Amino acid sequence: xxxxxxxxxxxxxxxxxxxxxxxxxxxxxxxxxxxxxxxxxxxxxxxxxxxxxxxxxxxxxxxxxxxxxxxxxxxxxxxxxxxxxxxxxxxxxxxxxxxxxxxxxxxxxxxxxxxxxxxxxxxxxxxxxxxxxxxxxxxxxxxxxxxxxxxxxxxxxxxxxxxxxxxxxxxxxxxxxxxxxxxxxxxxxxxxxxxxxxxxxxxxxxxxxxxxxxxxxxxxxxxxxxxxxxxxxxxxxxxxxxxxxxxxxxxxxxxxxxxxxxxxxxxxxxxxxxxxxxxxxxxxxxxxxxxxxxxxxxxxxxxxxxxxxxxxxxxxxxxxxxxxxxxxxxxxxxxxxxxxxxxxxxxxxxxxxxxxxxxxxxxxxxxxxxxxxxxxxxxxxxxxxxxx
Numbered sequence: 001x002x003x004x005x006x007x008x009x010x011x012x013x014x015x016x017x018x019x020x021x022x023x024x025x026x027x028x029x030x031x032x033x034x035x036x037x038x039x040x041x042x043x044x045x046x047x048x049x050x051x052x053x054x055x056x057x058x059x060x061x062x063x064x065x066x067x068x069x070x071x072x073x074x075x076x077x078x079x080x081x082x083x084x085x086x087x088x089x090x091x092x093x094x095x096x097x098x099x100x101x102x103x104x105x106x107x108x109x110x111x112x113x114x115x116x117x118x119x120x121x122x123x124x125x126x127x128x129x130x131x132x133x134x135x136x137x138x139x140x141x142x143x144x145x146x147x148x149x150x151x152x153x154x155x156x157x158x159x160x161x162x163x164x165x166x167x168x169x170x171x172x173x174x175x176x177x178x179x180x181x182x183x184x185x186x187x188x189x190x191x192x193x194x195x196x197x198x199x200x201x202x203x204x205x206x207x208x209x210x211x212x213x214x215x216x217x218x219x220x221x222x223x224x225x226x227x228x229x230x231x232x233x234x235x236x237x238x239x240x241x242x243x244x245x246x247x248x249x250x251x252x253x254x255x256x257x258x259x260x261x262x263x264x265x266x267x268x269x270x271x272x273x274x275x276x277x278x279x280x281x282x283x284x285x286x287x288x289x290x291x292x293x294x295x296x297x298x299x300x301x302x303x304x305x306x307x308x309x310x311x312x313x314x315x316x317x318x319x320x321x322x323x324x325x326x327x328x329x330x331x332x333x334x335x336x337x338x339x340x341x342x343x344x345x346x347x348x349x350x351x352x353x354x355x356x357x358x359x360x361x362x363x364x365x366x367x368x369x370x371x372x373x374x375x376x377x378x379x380x381x382x383x384x385x386x387x388x
Contacts, residue, residue, distance in 0.1 A: 003042045006359055006383050008034070009086040011079055011370070013072070013095035015046035015054050019208060020238045020268075022295040023093050023116040026153070026178050027377070030114075033179070033376035040380060043086065045079045047072075047095065055082065067147055069132025073098055073139060080106060088112055088383050094119055094136045097143035100321050110148035111345065115157055117292055120164045122213060144168055148386050151379070153178045153279060154314025157292040176379060177317065178293050179372035185275060185302035187363070193276035203231035204263075204308075204372040205281035208288075210239035210248050214308065215287035217244075218338050220251040224258070225342035230349050231261040233277065235269055236289055278303035282355050289330060291315050298370055301325075301362030306355040310342050318370075324362035 010031055012368060014024030030118030034040040055077045064071075072095045080102035083089055089102035090112040097113060105112035108113035119137040129136060144150060144165045149171045152158035158175050194201070204226075208214040216236060223232050234252065239245035256262040269277070278284060284300035286309035293314035297307050301318070309315050321327040325346045331337040348355050 003039065003384075005039060005043050006044065006087045006380070006387065007085065008088045008090055008383065009083045009100075010042050010044045011046075011089060011091040011096040011099050012044065013047040015044055015048070018046075019049050021292070022178075026114070027092050027144050027219075027284065028304055029179060029181060029372050030098050030375060030379065033372040036377060037376045037380055038371075040376075041384070045099070047075055055079075062162035062341055063095060066102065067130065067132040067135070069129050069139075072096075076139075077102065079103075083107060083109070087387055090114070091143070092116060094140040095141075098139045100141040101139075101146060102386050104146070110144070110383075111146070112149045112151065112386070113143060113147045113380065114151040114153065115144075115292065115348070116153060117213075117290070118160055118164050121160060121290055141165065147172065149174065149382055151176050151382070153293040154317050156314040156317065160292070160313070171381070174378075175380060176375055177314075177370065178295050178298070179374075179375040180295070180298040180302050180366050180370045181372060182270060182302045182363075182367045182370075185278075185299045187304045188272070188275040188279045190272065190276035191280070193273050194280050195265060196273075197233070197265055197277075199233055199277070199280065200231050200261070201280060202229075202282040202352075203233050203280070204283045204285050204345060204349065205233045205277055205289075205300075205305075206285045207234070207235040207269075207278075207299075208286075210236050210245055212244055213288060213290050215289045216248055217251055218289070218341065219285055219287040219333060220248070220255055220359060221334070222338040222345070223255060223262075223339040225339065226345050227350070228261070230282075230345075231263065231283070231364055233263045233265065235265045236279065237266045237268065252326065274299070275303055278305050283308050283325075283345065285345070286310065286319075287328075287337075288312060288314065288315070292317055298366055301359075302366040304359040304363040306358035307362060308341070308348060311335070320361075321367065323358070323359050341388070 046054045076099035079099040082104040089100040089103040100111040215344045291313040311327040318324045
């Protein structure tokens with residue numbers, strides 16, 4: 001006899017087409033994989049405008065000027081009241097956590113959190129949210145400390161959760177690493193895309209939001225020490241706040257003036273464009289100063305590209321040093337980190353056979369260890385363990 005499907009309210013700020021970070025990519029793929037399992041009936045509740053496949057929530061225009069953190073809490077309360085009849089409330093990021101917390105209290109259902117990042121480890125968010133950072137921190141803390149279960153996307157993330165919130169029962173925090181669709185992300189040697197953006201090989205590639213977390217400023221300063229024969233391509237947009245945007249724009253301008261061969265792609269790339277750039281790059285560059293897992297590294301590995309990344313958070317669980325790429329120790333001393341980053345880039349980009357070998361092993365690792373079917377199976381088992 002088949003088991004009854006579990007009704008899950010998936011609560012998220014990001015949902016297609018409004019995806020701007022790794023959490024949004026994770027949620028979209030997770031919902032697809034859970035639905036394909038045949039054991040879950042997902043009901044997506046998201047921030048933003050109307051979608052055909054989700055219930056959307058947005059505030060009246062007259063409230064658009066209030067602090068973003070307060071906006072999120074108002075939307076959370078709207079979502080929570082609509083979760084009657086669900087077996088599980090599953091929230092992602094602090095933006096959505098409070099809705100899961102409220103639903104748990106109102107409807108007496110388990111609340112599962114997937115931990116993609118932690119507010120205590122992102123103090124620079126105060127630049128973006130101002131006093132709202134205290135609100136986001138409070139919402140996350142109360143939600144984590146009362147959650148039925150917390151999914152960490154890496155072992156590093158699990159350690160961070162327990163360190164940031166010592167009141168959380170360690171038995172409630174489980175590691176289920178994010179996955180990658182290795183059919184969607186696969187080698188795509190489309191030179192027409194490179195031509196479209198004026199990219200010349202060999203080149204290093206950065207893909208990510210303009211935020212302090214992603215370490216783009218470190219990369220731009222490090223690139224001054226990289227051989228001038230290499231091109232730097234930056235697929236970077238969605239700045240968190242004006243000061244970071246201004247700093248990065250100035251560094252890019254200075255680098256382009258001094259060196260040339262710097263290409264800045266500001267618009268969101270479609271999958272064909274992204275996979276072509278990932279495939280064409282000799283190295284993918286991830287200089288993050290904080291990264292719970294780093295799905296973008298998995299995307300690069302799946303496209304058979306060598307990765308140079310910071311040895312922070314969950315990245316070492318994805319990128320194997322001297323096997324699928326090179327890990328660079330992060331240092332609180334910016335010049336020391338940037339020197340090490342430049343050295344790693346020069347070493348890998350000067351040895352084509354090495355970058356090819358890293359890329360081949362990266363593709364193999366992504367395929368064998370990071371399938372979404374595995375993620376879905378572990379998540380279903382967790383859900384069922386929580387339902388009384």
